[in-house]
Amino acid sequence: MKTVVIGGGSIGLAAAVVCHRAGHQVSVFDPVGFQPVQPTVEMDARVWALGPKSTGFLSDIHAWSPDARVCCYRSMRVIDARSDARVTFEDPRLGHLVEAHWVRNQLLKTVGGSPIQCQQQAVARVDPKGCVILEDGQTIDSDFVIFAEGRQATTAQASGFEWLDGGYHQRALVGTLHCEQPHDGEAFQIFTEQGPLALLPLPDRDGEHRVSLVWSLPTDAADALAQCSTDMLAARLARLSEAARGALRFVSEPVWIPVSQHALKRDALGCLLAIGDTAHGILPLAGLGANLGFADVIALQQALRSHPSAAGDRLARTVARERCIDHRTVAMVMGLFSDVFRSDQPMIQLGRSMALRTADRHPLIRSLIQELAG
Numbered sequence: 001m002k003t004v005v006i007g008g009g010s011i012g013l014a015a016a017v018v019c020h021r022a023g024h025q026v027s028v029f030d031p032v033g034f035q036p037v038q039p040t041v042e043m044d045a046r047v048w049a050l051g052p053k054s055t056g057f058l059s060d061i062h063a064w065s066p067d068a069r070v071c072c073y074r075s076m077r078v079i080d081a082r083s084d085a086r087v088t089f090e091d092p093r094l095g096h097l098v099e100a101h102w103v104r105n106q107l108l109k110t111v112g113g114s115p116i117q118c119q120q121q122a123v124a125r126v127d128p129k130g131c132v133i134l135e136d137g138q139t140i141d142s143d144f145v146i147f148a149e150g151r152q153a154t155t156a157q158a159s160g161f162e163w164l165d166g167g168y169h170q171r172a173l174v175g176t177l178h179c180e181q182p183h184d185g186e187a188f189q190i191f192t193e194q195g196p197l198a199l200l201p202l203p204d205r206d207g208e209h210r211v212s213l214v215w216s217l218p219t220d221a222a223d224a225l226a227q228c229s230t231d232m233l234a235a236r237l238a239r240l241s242e243a244a245r246g247a248l249r250f251v252s253e254p255v256w257i258p259v260s261q262h263a264l265k266r267d268a269l270g271c272l273l274a275i276g277d278t279a280h281g282i283l284p285l286a287g288l289g290a291n292l293g294f295a296d297v298i299a300l301q302q303a304l305r306s307h308p309s310a311a312g313d314r315l316a317r318t319v320a321r322e323r324c325i326d327h328r329t330v331a332m333v334m335g336l337f338s339d340v341f342r343s344d345q346p347m348i349q350l351g352r353s354m355a356l357r358t359a360d361r362h363p364l365i366r367s368l369i370q371e372l373a374g
């Protein structure tokens with residue numbers, strides 16, 4: 001079977017590997033090319049919290065060999081800043097913090113050692129029968145097309161997928177910080193009045209402690225904060241995080257990233273399948289985006305194993321059906337979290353505090369939340 005993957009991000013590359021392993025003749029297209037990103041001295045600002053399902057899958061396809069840049073986290077503390085409610089998750093297998101580039105570099109190595117064709121070109125659109133039209137006008141016939149082009153999903157929309165804006169247009173501030181106190185492998189998240197703020201554990205550097213920041217804010221609050229100096233921002237972050245890691249200082253320039261939620265009306269159209277951020281964009285509240293994308297690829301791997309000679313349209317349908325409940329549940333829960341934790345209404349504040357306390361007391365509820373987080 002001839003398979004085309006649109007997008008050479010981590011999710012597209014992982015999908016290319018599982019299709020190749022199932023015997024497909026695979027080509028991947030990406031206009032930015034397939035060069036690994038050289039690691040910088042300090043950790044990159046874009047860091048992922050990957051759960052055990054994602055790392056187990058990456059290990060299975062030989063794209064997971066943790067080194068000194070990977071940090072294991074064993075506990076997570078979530079606090080509501082406007083009450084004293086909190087919940088703590090503890091599990092030696094909670095997950096790993098890793099730079100997004102690091103994961104893609106590992107996948108590029110796996111792809112590089114295989115006959116998968118990587119072409120530095122953008123796809124313009126695909127017709128319903130699987131004919132891929134490149135931006136330079138060239139056409140390529142294929143039996144199965146995977147759209148993994150990230151959250152803009154422009155090619156998917158030009159190919160007939162319907163894009164649904166789920167709202168929550170916000171901006172996230174990400175960056176690497178020096179912190180006074182050690183993190184002891186704990187991921188810390190506090191729901192502040194402006195939005196959820198996470199300080200995620202990173203490996204120490206030359207005996208100094210490091211954390212990765214993810215802070216999602218409404219656009220107007222983000223615009224006002226973007227005017228502040230990095231020192232003022234760091235001082236504010238230390239205060240808002242209730243000095244959980246002591247004094248903070250940025251060790252590289254922080255980055256503002258637009259975030260929002262979206263979905264496609266359907267993830268499969270004939271032999272065309274959308275996965276990763278193309279199919280579902282969510283708020284970076286619980287660090288789920290890439291985990292959801294890898295879960296899409298795991299569903300594809302299972303479909304290829306269960307139906308080894310299925311045609312492209314059956315494969316696309318099977319994966320989309322398998323993933324639809326997860327996608328909708330996560331989008332709904334993330335939206336709900338965002339609304340509930342932003343609200344100042346006394347009844348909602350009370351409910352929020354009770355929900356956190358209940359989760360903290362009941363291991364079953366905590367393990368259900370962990371399961372959802374991959």
Ligand SMILES: Cc1cc2nc3c(=O)[nH]c(=O)nc-3n(C[C@H](O)[C@H](O)[C@H](O)COP(=O)(O)OP(=O)(O)OC[C@H]3O[C@@H](n4cnc5c(N)ncnc54)[C@H](O)[C@@H]3O)c2cc1C
Nearest residue numbers: 007009011030048049123149150276277284287289290291
């Ligand atoms: C602030 C923030 C924090 C996050 N934290 C976490 C976290 O802790 N854990 C987690 O699991 N996830 C996290 N995420 C989500 C994660 O970053 C995304 O889910 C992940 O990057 C999606 O990967 P992808 O391969 O689907 O898309 P991308 O990484 O966007 O890759 C898409 C690729 O497609 C290419 N492309 C685009 N257009 C075309 C075209 N026309 N033709 C061919 N190729 C094309 C692009 O060049 C790009 O290389 C976070 C996101 C944000 C914004």
